[in-house]
Amino acid sequence: MSRWQHIIPSGLVALTGIWICWVSYTQQPAQAFLFPRLISTVFVALALWTFAKALLGWSRAGDGISRRIIVNILPGLIVLLIYVFWAAKALGFYTASAIVFFILLSIYDPNPHSEVRSWIKRVIITVGFVVIMYGLFAQVLNVFTPKEALFQ
Amino acid sequence: MEFIGYFDEVFQPISFMLLLIGTIGGLILGATPGLSPTMAVALLIPFTFQLEPAQGLILLGAAYTSTVAGGAVSAILLKIPGAPANIATTLDGHTMATQGRGAEALQLSFISSAIGGVFGVMLLIFLTPALSKWALAFGPSHLFWLAILGVTVIGTLDSNSVVKGLLSGCIGMWLATIGFDDIMGAQRFIFHPELSGGINIIPALIGLFAIPQVLTMFAQGRKAADAEVLKVQRHPIGAAIRETFRRSRSLTIGTGIGAFIGLIPGVGGQIAGLVAYDQAKKFSPDRKKFGTGHSEGVIAAESANNAMVGPSLVPLLTLSVPGSPTAAVLLGGLLIHGIFPGSDLFDNHPDVAWTFINSMLIGQILMCIFGLYVAGFAARVAQVPQSVMAAIVLGLAVFGSYSVQNSMGDVYVMAALGVGMYFLERFGFVAAPLVLGLILGPIAEANFIQGAMIADATTGRLPYFFSGMLNLTLIFIVVASVVYSVWMEIRQRKLDRKDKEAHA
C-alpha cells in the first residue's frame, strides 16, 4: 500500500479539523462555542499528528483501498448514492427500493445472467423484500413515506 | 415480599396473552433497525388506551424489556446496533456470526440478558427506596465526570491505533455539536439546511455501522455461488448456559455495572454496555481475544444492557422523575390512566405497580425462552448470499433511519456518514469510538455548561467540579482507567518487541 493512501485521508481529516477550529474560534456567541473550541483544539492536534505520521510513512492501521476494491464497489456505490439522494424521494420509497434492489442483485448476484431461472429468482426476492418492508413500515408502524410515483 | 402476592395477576389469561404479545412483538420491533426501545414503547401507548391500567402496563413492561434484548439480534446478525445500548454487542457478537457461530452468540446474548435483567428487576423490587436517593445524587458535575469516564473507554475499543481511536472520538463529538445547541439555542456548523435538526443518534448509528457493511459486501464483487455459503454451526442450548456461567466474571461485571449505571438518570442506558465491555476486557486474562468473537464480550455487554432496565425505572416509580426517554414514555402510559408514580403508586395502586414489575420479571424469562427457541433459526441469516444481504441491509438502513422522525434529512445524514466511515475504516479509523463521542459529547457539554452556570452563581467552578466524595471518586476512576490503559499499552509493546527479538 502506498504512502499516499494514508496521506490523502489523514490530510482531509486534518483540513476538516482546521476548518472546525477556525469556525469555533470566530463564531459567536462565545459560550455556545466553548465546547466546540475545546474539542476542535484536541481534534486538530491529533489530526496533525496522524497526518505527520502518514507523511513519514509510519501509518500501519487499516488495509487501504486496492484497485480491485474500487472496481467492485463503484457500481454499487453509485446505485446507493442515486437511491438515497434522489430516487427514494422522487420515486417514492417502495418504488425506488424495488428498482434498486433488483439492480443490485443483477450486479452482484453470482448466479449466471444467461439463465432465466436466476432472473426469476431475483424478481421474486425483490418483490418479497418490498412486500415485507411495506407490511412492516406502512401497515404496522404507520410510517409516512414520500409519495410513490407509480401508486398511491 | 409483597410482589409475590401479585403474580397471579400476571398469569390471568388476558394478562398473560398481552405479556406474550408484548414480548414477541418487542423482540421483533427491537430487531428492526431504527426502532429504539423508546420508539417501540411510544408506538404501543395507543393500544393501552383500551386496556385496564395493569394490563396496559404489562404490555409496556414486556415490550420494554424485550426491545432492549431484541436490539442485540440485529447487532449480532447484521452489525446494525438497534439502539446505542447494543454497540458493544456488535464488537464480538457480529464477529461470531461471521464465523458461523451466530446461534451461539444469540443464545449467549439472550441468556445473559435474562440473568442481568432479572437481577436488575430484583434490585428494583427490594432496594427501590435506598436506590432512589442514589439516583438523585448525580448532579451536573458528576454527570460531566461520568461522560469523561465514558470517553476513556475509547482506548480499549480500538486495538490498532490509539491516536486514530481518539481522533475518531473527536470526530464524533464534533458531529454531535452540529445543529442548534440545546441550551443556548445558537446555530453551530449548519453548513447544509438538512443539518439544522442536528445529527440524530439512531440514523447516525445505522449509517456508521450498516453502510460500511454494505460496501464491504460490494467490494467482494460477483463471487462464485458455492464459495460464499457459510456453515452455520448448531449450538446446544445447554452448552450456551454452561458457557455463560463459566464466564461468571464477565457476567458479574456486566450485571453489576449495568445495574449501577442504569440508575443514573440521563446517562445510564446508552453507555452501560460499552463501560461493562471495557471493564470486562480489563479484568479478563483473555483480553487479547476481545473483538475476535469472544464469548465474554457478548456476555458482558448484553447482561449490562438488560440489568439497566429495572434500575432505570427507580427514579420514575419513586420520585415521578423519568430518568430516561423510555421511562418518560412509560410515565405517559401511567398518566393516561390517572396513576401518578411516586408514593401514590405504591400506596394506592399496589396492584398496578407490582403487576407491572412482575410482568418485567416474567417478561425477561419469556424473552429468553422465545429467543433461545428462534436463535438457531435466526442465525441462518448468515447464510443469505452476500449480494442479497447487501441489498437488504441497505433497504433496512434507509427505511429505518427515515422512520425515526419521518425525515429525509436523517436518511441523507445516514448515507453520508456511512460512506465516509467506510473509507475512514480502510485507513484505521473506527466506528465505535466515533459513536461513543457522538453520545457522550452532548452529555459532557450540557452538564458542563449547567454546572458552570450553577457554580458561577454559588461556590465557583473549581470547588463545584473538584470537591465532594462523588466527584473525587469519579475523577479517581477516570485517572485509574487512563493509567491502566497506558500501562497495559506499554507492557504490550515491550512483549511484542521481545517476541520479535526472540523470533529474529
Added chain:
Amino acid sequence: MRKLLTGVATALALAAAPAVAQDYPERPLMLMVSYGAGGATDFQARIATMTAGNEDALGQPIAIVNKPGAGGRVGWNWLATQAEADGYTLGAYNVPHFIAQSIEGGVEYSIDSFEPIANWGADPAVFVVGADSDFNSMADVVAYAKENPGKLTFSGAGLFVGHHIAALQLEQAAGVKLAYIPNNKGGAGAMKAVIAGEVLGGVNNLSDAFRAAAAGNVKILGVFDLERSSFLPDVPTMVEQGYDIDNASVNFRGVMVPKGTPQEVIDKLAATVPAMFESKQVQSKMEAGGSPMKIMGRDEVIEMWKARQATLEKLLAGL
C-alpha cells in the same frame, strides 16, 4: 408514451383537485410535536388526537411524529420550511415558546409562518422548591434573592420558553437579580434538579409540579397566571403575593398547519378539531393525567397569538 403519461397525470390531477375539500382527509394525518416522546406536549398531543379516527371526528387517525431539539426550534423550523402544506401535515404549537424564539431570532419562523387550528390546553408555570426547603412563600424567595443578588439558582426548561419568560417577569416585578439555569432535558430535567437539591428552586409546568407535589417531593409557592388553578386551589397567584405578573408565560398548546395549506382544509379542520378535543374520552384522560384543558377555536387563537407577540416583544426588548 410520454404524452400518454402526461395526459394521464393531468387527468388524475384534475379529478383530484375538486375532491380535496369533500374527501379530505382520505389518508392518515401526521402531527409533528417538537418535543421528545414522553414530554408533557407529546403526552397531551397523543391524548388530544386519540379520537381523530372516529367517524364523527376526522375519520382518519393522526400519527404523532417527534422532532425534538433546541427547545422546539428544530421541529418548528422543519414545519415552516420543509413540511408539505397539503393538509396532512399538522404541527403542535407551544405559545409563548415559538413566538419568543422568533422574536429572539435565529429561526426561520414567526407567527406568520403558521395557521392556527385550535387550542387544547393551557398549562401555567409555577414556582417550586424542594419539599425540605426553607422557603415557604414567594416573599421568602425574593428576600433571599435581595440579600444574595444573582445567587438564587433556579431551573427551567430552557431559554426562550414559557419558564424563561416567567423567570424574566419575576426578576422585573420583584426587582431582583436571579440565576436562571436552563435545563437541556426540558421540564422533567428541571424538576429533577429541584428535587435533587442541585438548585434552590425552579419554574415548572403546573401539571408536572402538581404531580411532584402530590408525591411529596416539592412545595409549590406561586402560580404565574391571572387566576388560581382548579388543580391547586390553595396556591396563590403571583399578583396575590404582590408581584405584577400577567399570564404571558402560560403554556398554550394546540394544533396548527404550515402556511400555504388549502383554505378548505383549514376550514374543515377548524370546524372539526375543537369538537374532537371536547369529546368525553379526551376530557377524562386529560383530567386523569393532571393536564389542564382550555379549548379555543381558530379565531380566538389568532387573537391570542397576536396579543402574545405584542407582550413578548415588549418584555424581551428589555433584555
